[in-house]
Amino acid sequence: MNSVIFLTIVLLALSSYFFGRKKAILIQSNKRLTALPKFYGYYLAIWCGAPAFLLYALWSIFEPSIVRFFILSDYSSQGLLEGELNLFYEKVKSLSRNQYSGELTAELQRSAEKYLNFRDIAKWSKVVIVLSLLIASTGYAYTKISNNTKTREPVEIFLKGVFFLSSLAAILTTIGIIFSLLFQTIEFFQVIPLFDFVFGMHWYPAKAFVRDASEALDPSMYSDTFGAVPIFAGTFFIALIAMCVAIPIGLLSGIYMAEYASKRLRQYAKPVIEILAGIPTVVYGFFAALTVGPFLKDLGLSLGLEVSAESALAAGGVMGIMIIPFISSLSDDVITSVPQNLRDGSYAMGATKSETIKRVIIPAALPGIVGSILLGVSRAIGETMIVVMASGLAANLTLNPLESTSTITAQIVVILIGDQQFGDPKTQAAFALGLSLFIVTLVLNIVALSVVKKYREKYE
Amino acid sequence: MNKEERLIKRYKAEKRFQFYGKAAIFMALLFLVVFLTKIFSTGYTAFQKTWLVIPVNYNADLLYLDPDKKPTTEDINDADFYEFGIETFITLDPDASEDQIMELKKMFAFTFERELKYYLLDNPDSFGKTVDVKLTASDDLDQVFKGNYPRDIPENRRRASDYQLKIFDKLNEDGRVISEFNASFFTNADSREAELAGIASSFMGSLFSILVCLSIAFPVALLAAVYLEEFAPKNRFTDFIEVNINNLAAVPSIVFGLLGLGVLLAVFGLPRSTPLVGGITLSLMTLPTIIIAARASLKAVPPSIREAALAMGASKMQTTMHHTVPLALPGTLSGTIIGLAQALGETAPLILIGMVAFVNTIPGTPMDPAASLPVQIYIWAESAERGFVEKVSACIMVLLFFLIFMNLGAQLIRHKFEKKWN
Numbered sequence: 001m002n003s004v005i006f007l008t009i010v011l012l013a014l015s016s017y018f019f020g021r022k023k024a025i026l027i028q029s030n031k032r033l034t035a036l037p038k039f040y041g042y043y044l045a046i047w048c049g050a051p052a053f054l055l056y057a058l059w060s061i062f063e064p065s066i067v068r069f070f071i072l073s074d075y076s077s078q079g080l081l082e083g084e085l086n087l088f089y090e091k092v093k094s095l096s097r098n099q100y101s102g103e104l105t106a107e108l109q110r111s112a113e114k115y116l117n118f119r120d121i122a123k124w125s126k127v128v129i130v131l132s133l134l135i136a137s138t139g140y141a142y143t144k145i146s147n148n149t150k151t152r153e154p155v156e157i158f159l160k161g162v163f164f165l166s167s168l169a170a171i172l173t174t175i176g177i178i179f180s181l182l183f184q185t186i187e188f189f190q191v192i193p194l195f196d197f198v199f200g201m202h203w204y205p206a207k208a209f210v211r212d213a214s215e216a217l218d219p220s221m222y223s224d225t226f227g228a229v230p231i232f233a234g235t236f237f238i239a240l241i242a243m244c245v246a247i248p249i250g251l252l253s254g255i256y257m258a259e260y261a262s263k264r265l266r267q268y269a270k271p272v273i274e275i276l277a278g279i280p281t282v283v284y285g286f287f288a289a290l291t292v293g294p295f296l297k298d299l300g301l302s303l304g305l306e307v308s309a310e311s312a313l314a315a316g317g318v319m320g321i322m323i324i325p326f327i328s329s330l331s332d333d334v335i336t337s338v339p340q341n342l343r344d345g346s347y348a349m350g351a352t353k354s355e356t357i358k359r360v361i362i363p364a365a366l367p368g369i370v371g372s373i374l375l376g377v378s379r380a381i382g383e384t385m386i387v388v389m390a391s392g393l394a395a396n397l398t399l400n401p402l403e404s405t406s407t408i409t410a411q412i413v414v415i416l417i418g419d420q421q422f423g424d425p426k427t428q429a430a431f432a433l434g435l436s437l438f439i440v441t442l443v444l445n446i447v448a449l450s451v452v453k454k455y456r457e458k459y460e
Numbered sequence: 461m462n463k464e465e466r467l468i469k470r471y472k473a474e475k476r477f478q479f480y481g482k483a484a485i486f487m488a489l490l491f492l493v494v495f496l497t498k499i500f501s502t503g504y505t506a507f508q509k510t511w512l513v514i515p516v517n518y519n520a521d522l523l524y525l526d527p528d529k530k531p532t533t534e535d536i537n538d539a540d541f542y543e544f545g546i547e548t549f550i551t552l553d554p555d556a557s558e559d560q561i562m563e564l565k566k567m568f569a570f571t572f573e574r575e576l577k578y579y580l581l582d583n584p585d586s587f588g589k590t591v592d593v594k595l596t597a598s599d600d601l602d603q604v605f606k607g608n609y610p611r612d613i614p615e616n617r618r619r620a621s622d623y624q625l626k627i628f629d630k631l632n633e634d635g636r637v638i639s640e641f642n643a644s645f646f647t648n649a650d651s652r653e654a655e656l657a658g659i660a661s662s663f664m665g666s667l668f669s670i671l672v673c674l675s676i677a678f679p680v681a682l683l684a685a686v687y688l689e690e691f692a693p694k695n696r697f698t699d700f701i702e703v704n705i706n707n708l709a710a711v712p713s714i715v716f717g718l719l720g721l722g723v724l725l726a727v728f729g730l731p732r733s734t735p736l737v738g739g740i741t742l743s744l745m746t747l748p749t750i751i752i753a754a755r756a757s758l759k760a761v762p763p764s765i766r767e768a769a770l771a772m773g774a775s776k777m778q779t780t781m782h783h784t785v786p787l788a789l790p791g792t793l794s795g796t797i798i799g800l801a802q803a804l805g806e807t808a809p810l811i812l813i814g815m816v817a818f819v820n821t822i823p824g825t826p827m828d829p830a831a832s833l834p835v836q837i838y839i840w841a842e843s844a845e846r847g848f849v850e851k852v853s854a855c856i857m858v859l860l861f862f863l864i865f866m867n868l869g870a871q872l873i874r875h876k877f878e879k880k881w882n
Contacts, residue, residue, distance in 0.1 A: 064729070156777040163687035166680045170705045170751065173744045177715055180722030249484045256481025273488045278863060280805025282834045283499070283856050286841045290849065291498050321491045328488070352470055354477035375710065382712025384808035389841060409714050409808070416717075416812050422726055434718040438711065445710040 013049030020044030200227015245320025250327030503853025654847025665830030672739020753795020
């Protein structure tokens with residue numbers, strides 16, 4: 001039904017374009033118009049489509065919760081918990097779709113009938129009201145247009161408004177991220193003290209088994225369960241290993257590309273190295289788990305070392321390979337933008353090329369290089385699939401790269417894979433982790449971007 | 461140390477530094493080569509499928525059908541091909557014991573019933589005759605034939621038993637083991653059995669997600685970029701939007717998964733595990749990438765174009781829509797394709813919104829539960845059977861093929877249609 005209404009609105013708006021234009025052409029036969037006839041068409045189409053569509057969208061968003069309110073208002077005085085009401089409402093809905101297989105009660109049946117009845121009323125009144133608004137607004141605009149109505153200006157203002165709304169999408173996304181994370185996190189900290197989360201040394205979300213929704217929460221059940229220190233430590237540890245691989249290789253190849261490489265080498269090697277950045281991370285994860293992990297384990301055995309098949313080294317090392325192109329191409333750009341006269345001055349003093357690079361160019365380009373490294377760190381911290389597939393899922397507090405550790409991202413996946421129960425501290429814990437991840441990467445990005453921006457301004 | 465020695469030392473240091481740079485580039489390229497070789501060498505076998513060709517006697521008695529009458533389609537559909545299959549397998553080794561019969565059965569994929577039935581439906585003339593029928597070999601024998609399972613280890617550590625291998629070798633000597641292009645890998649949905657699992661369901665899931673993503677992200681991003689580049693006044697609010705877009709581009713993808721879960725599923729109540737929700741989540745993720753690309757290409761359109769249009773009496777909106785945007789379109793499109801390629805390889809956000817469900821049907825609309833290609837890689841990589849390893853690699857090859865294809869397309873659009881302004 002919804003798509004039928006939507007299509008009707010679109011079709012009517014399209015056809016009113018032709019009516020508007022036709023009327024303009026008729027007027028044109030004896031009077032001068034203020035705009036091209038097509039603007040009269042656009043004008044009418046907007047008046048036809050926009051109000052009706054807006055009403056339709058608002059109605060569709062609010063209808064379910066209003067129907068729910070009416071159905072459950074019969075039971076609001078019985079002192080039921082929120083969870084029970086939800087369960088009851090789900091039962092009513094599935095009964096009305098004839099998919100209910102549980103115990104039938106008179107109440108349930110009555111509510112299901114009421115539900116169907118309300119849905120029917122809502123559906124038809126939606127059709128009638130939306131269509132009558134459409135006819136009214138189109139009729140108003142149609143009678144209004146004459147030879148000296150302004151049509152181009154309103155149409156352009158409308159378009160500009162649509163453009164402006166689109167530009168808000170990015171802000172809305174950020175707000176959506178912050179709110180979805182914040183609400184769940186605040187609820188989480190009402191059960192688990194903030195101090196226990198930030199400084200707790202044990203992370204065993206599996207201990208918080210799925211509980212009965214109708215029972216009240218018992219905070220003591222969760223003591224010593226959600227201490228995030230091991231996973232914060234694991235996250236930074238794996239990121240550190242990754243940077244140990246990525247910084248030397250990325251930086252040196254960036255320097256070589258910028259200062260030594262012939263034009264041909266640059267032309268071919270640069271895009272090939274950048275392929276590494278385009279490979280999906282799940283593919284790296286598979287590579288780390290299938291090849292690198294077992295390889296390190298065998299290598300460790302031959303050296304007499306105990307290496308876990310899912311070691312932090314395997315995950316971090318492969319993650320480092322993934323980050324190489326970020327660092328190499330960013331530092332390449334940064335070094336290329338160092339002014340030539342700095343180099344010339346150094347050569348004139350008799351310095352070799354490598355001495356110039358080490359003593360003049362790198363110090364000059366340092367802020368930019370630091371910025372690129374910070375962006376790499378932010379990538380490493382936010383990387384998910386490699387860790388999920390190649391490192392362990394148990395949060396060990398260890399500094400031995402040969403053992404397995406876990407990260408923030410991996411724990412979010414572990415908790416949220418499969419069915420989630422909203423309102424459960426375990427699910428909320430994932431959102432709390434997500435918020436900490438968001439904050440850490442946001443700070444890193446802001447610092448890195450502002451450092452790079454300042455650096456660019458210096459030499460431009 | 462005299463002057464010459466110092467100079468020699470400095471030149472040596474120069475040579476060393478150059479060597480480090482070359483070594484770093486070589487290492488990066490080496491990683492790529494090792495990586496691709498590993499994927500291709502484990503994956504190419506998945507494009508071959510092993511079949512066992514065995515003689516089948518479509519005897520009326522074995523099928524409990526009337527021998528004098530030609531069976532109708534319904535008769536065949538109602539017939540019991542399980543028992544018939546077992547009887548057929550016994551002909552491979554008439555002396556087989558009860559246990560060995562079960563092992564014989566396990567040499568074939570569990571779809572043998574269907575395969576025997578469809579052969580008869582397609583070739584009704586073979587009723588009452590003995591014909592050679594091609595049946596899918598089990599995953600274990602498939603892997604043995606491809607050389608992925610070692611045969612020389614003790615029997616209890618092997619998936620295929622000595623008995624199965626004996627029968628298999630005999631069939632092989634008779635030329636009854638054949639290997640053909642594995643079309644079912646592309647046409648089947650996911651399955652618990654490695655020999656039957658295919659990528660059709662996850663491919664459709666990816667396709668729908670990308671289409672949803674494209675239809676949301678491209679228009680919104682283009683309009684947003686046009687507003688910010690052409691209409692927006694320079695003030696604090698537009699600066700804020702700009703900072704916001706840059707930061708959003710660097711937010712880890714899993715956070716978008718949490719957004720999808722916390723807002724799209726929990727608040728708006730959209731259906732779980734569907735490409736619709738996956739596509740919306742991915743579109744929020746690719747939005748900043750496309751906006752940045754579109755702004756860059758709008759910026760590259762020289763002001764003289766705008767001035768010429770304005771001088772001819774076009775309004776600001778007409779100038780933008782008739783001249784600036786069409787000229788910026790190639791750059792925007794190539795940025796969009798690159799953004800979509802990123803979205804196509806994304807896994808973590810889709811896992812959070814439930815697109816990891818086991819789906820053994822091919823989704824027909826974006827509202828049906830589905831997996832996606834990268835999630836399929838994850839699901840198969842997590843399962844223990846050896847047969848899935850080559851499937852994972854093959855799926856990676858398919859995914860990489862699409863990514864390369866999309867990136868080349870983006871390059872092509874950029875080089876072919878973008879105007880160079882001097």
